[in-house]
Amino acid sequence: MKTYRADLHIHTLLSPCGSLEMSPAAVIAMALERELDIIAVSDHNTTLHCALTASIGAEHGIIVLNAAEVTSAEEVHCLVLLPDREAAALFQEWLDNNSSNVPYDPEIFGYQVVIDREENILQEIDHFLPAALTASIDQIEAEAHRLGGLFIPAHIDRPSFSITSQLGFIPEDLYIDAVEVTGKIQELLYPAIRNSDAHHPEQIGRRYTTYLLDSPSFSEIAMALKGESGRTIISVTP
Amino acid sequence: MKVTDIVQKLDLQVFSGHEGLGREITGGYSSDLLSNVMGNADAGTVWITIQTHRNIIAIAALKELAAVIIPSDEKPGDDTVSQSDVEGIPVLGTCMPAFELNGKLYDLLSGS
Numbered sequence: 001m002k003t004y005r006a007d008l009h010i011h012t013l014l015s016p017c018g019s020l021e022m023s024p025a026a027v028i029a030m031a032l033e034r035e036l037d038i039i040a041v042s043d044h045n046t047t048l049h050c051a052l053t054a055s056i057g058a059e060h061g062i063i064v065l066n067a068a069e070v071t072s073a074e075e076v077h078c079l080v081l082l083p084d085r086e087a088a089a090l091f092q093e094w095l096d097n098n099s100s101n102v103p104y105d106p107e108i109f110g111y112q113v114v115i116d117r118e119e120n121i122l123q124e125i126d127h128f129l130p131a132a133l134t135a136s137i138d139q140i141e142a143e144a145h146r147l148g149g150l151f152i153p154a155h156i157d158r159p160s161f162s163i164t165s166q167l168g169f170i171p172e173d174l175y176i177d178a179v180e181v182t183g184k185i186q187e188l189l190y191p192a193i194r195n196s197d198a199h200h201p202e203q204i205g206r207r208y209t210t211y212l213l214d215s216p217s218f219s220e221i222a223m224a225l226k227g228e229s230g231r232t233i234i235s236v237t238p
Numbered sequence: 239m240k241v242t243d244i245v246q247k248l249d250l251q252v253f254s255g256h257e258g259l260g261r262e263i264t265g266g267y268s269s270d271l272l273s274n275v276m277g278n279a280d281a282g283t284v285w286i287t288i289q290t291h292r293n294i295i296a297i298a299a300l301k302e303l304a305a306v307i308i309p310s311d312e313k314p315g316d317d318t319v320s321q322s323d324v325e326g327i328p329v330l331g332t333c334m335p336a337f338e339l340n341g342k343l344y345d346l347l348s349g350s
Contacts, residue, residue: 074291136291136315159273167293168272 003234004216006038007031007208008065009079009154009180009195012049016110016129019200023119024053026201031062034205038216040067040195042079044130045095047088048114048123054085056117063216068095069154071130072137077161079152079180079195080144083218087147094143095133102131137163141174150177150222155197157183178225182207185236191225194236210234239263239347241305241328244284248342250307250330254319257326261304266343268336272297279303284343286336290314295321295329303327307343309336 010027011018024041031039039062041053047068054064066088067081082088104127106112112125133140144151153163153170156179163170163179170176170189178191185192194207212232213220224231242259245252252259264282269275270289279285281302287294290312298306305328308314314322314329322329332339 074289165271165273166289167291168276168297169293171291171293 001212001214001230004037004211004213005035005205005208006040006211006216006221007034007036007196007198007205008038008040008067008081008152008193008221009042009069009197010039010204011043011069011197011199012041012053014046014049014112014114014125014129015043015199016104016106016112017199018043018110020111021201022199023115024049024056025117025119027053027204028056028060028062028064030201030204031057032060034208036062036205036208038063038065038211038221039204040065040079040081042067042069044069045071045099045133046125046129047082047092047095050088051085052115052117065218065221070095070140071132071161072140073132073134074137074166075132075161076137076163076166077154078137078140078163079150079154080140081150081152081218081221082144083148083222087149091143091147091149098133098135098139099127100131100134102128104128137167137171138174141176145175150225151175152178152180152193154180155182157181177222181236191227191233192236193225193233207237209236241284241330244305244343244346245328245330247346248332248334248339250332253308253314253322253329253331255305255322255326255328257323258305258328261328263304263347266340266347267303268340275301286339286343288312288336290318292318292321294318295325295327298327299325305330307332307339309334309339
C-alpha cells in the first residue's frame with residue numbers, strides 16, 4: 001500500500017466557466033507539476049473531456065477518473081465519479097436525456113467546446129451546460145449508483161449551489177459516498193474529501209486529498225471512502 | 239386570515255397537509271434557498287418556493303410555517319406529500335408564476 005494524492009474536481013475549457021487555458025493537455029501538465037497521482041475531470045453536466053484527458057494522463061503516469069459535476073433540479077452541485085469509460089458513456093446518455101436544454105449565448109458566458117488532442121474543435125455545445133437537469137438529487141444519486149459510481153455532494157460548505165444552501169441540510173436517506181468540503185472540516189456523518197474545483201490551471205491541486213491505496217484506481221478510491229481492507233483517507237490539505 | 243382563506247381567494251390547489259388548513263397566517267416569505275428560509279422566515283408565515291424536495295417540509299416544520307405554496311404549476315414529489323401529511327403543514331399549488339402569486343398574496347395579507 002502506498003499514499004496517493006488525488007484532486008477529484010477539475011474543470012476543463014468545456015465548462016463555460018473553465019479557463020480557455022484548461023485544455024486536457026494543460027490539465028495533465030499542471031497535475032504533474034503539482035505532484036498529483038489521480039485526478040478527475042468533472043465538467044458541468046458532461047463527461048465529454050474525460051476520455052481525452054485520461055489518454056494524455058496515461059502517457060504521463062497520471063490516472064484520470066471519469067466524472068461530472070452534475071446540477072440537480074434543486075440546483076445542488078454533485079460530483080459523480082464513474083468506474084470506467086463504459087459507465088461514463090452510459091451516464092453521458094442519461095445526462096443528455098435529462099438536460100433542460102436551456103438556450104445559450106457563448107458571447108456572454110464563454111464557449112463550451114469539445115476538443116481533440118491537437119486542440120481542434122470537435123463540437124460546440126449549444127445549451128447551457130451548468131443549467132439544472134430535470135432530474136432530482138435523488139434520481140442523480142440513484143443513477144450514479146446504478147452505474148457503479150460514487151455520489152459526492154460538491155463544496156457542501158459553500159453558500160451557493162451546495163446541498164446545504166439549496167436544501168438547508170443533508171437529507172439522511174440519500175446514499176452519500178463522501179462529501180466535498182472547501183473550508184474547515186467539521187465532525188460529519190460522511191467521509192470528507194477536499195478537491196480544488198479548479199477552473200484555471202494554477203488552481204489545480206490547491207486542495208487535494210491523500211489516500212492510502214494499493215494502486216491508483218477508481219475501485220481503490222471507492223474502497224478508501226468506505227474504509228475497506230486498509231484503504232483509507234490519510235489526510236486532506238488545509 | 240387562515241390557510242383555508244387564501245386557498246379560496248387565490249384558487250390554490252391543496253396537495254397535502256389538509257389537517258393544517260386552519261392554521262393562522264401572520265405573513266409571507268419568498269425564497270428558493272432552504273438555508274435562507276431556515277435563517278430568516280418567521281413562524282406563521284406562508285412560504286412561496288419553487289423547490290419541491292421533501293426538505294421543504296422539514297424546514298417548514300422547524301420554522302413553524304403556516305403553509306408552503308409552489309408556483310408555476312410545479313408538483314411536489316410523493317415523499318414531500320407524505321411528509322406534509324405527517325406534519326400537518328399544507329402544501330399548496332398554483333399555475334400562477336411566483337411573481338404574480340407574490341403580488342396577489344401580498345395584497346391579500348396587507349388588506350389592500
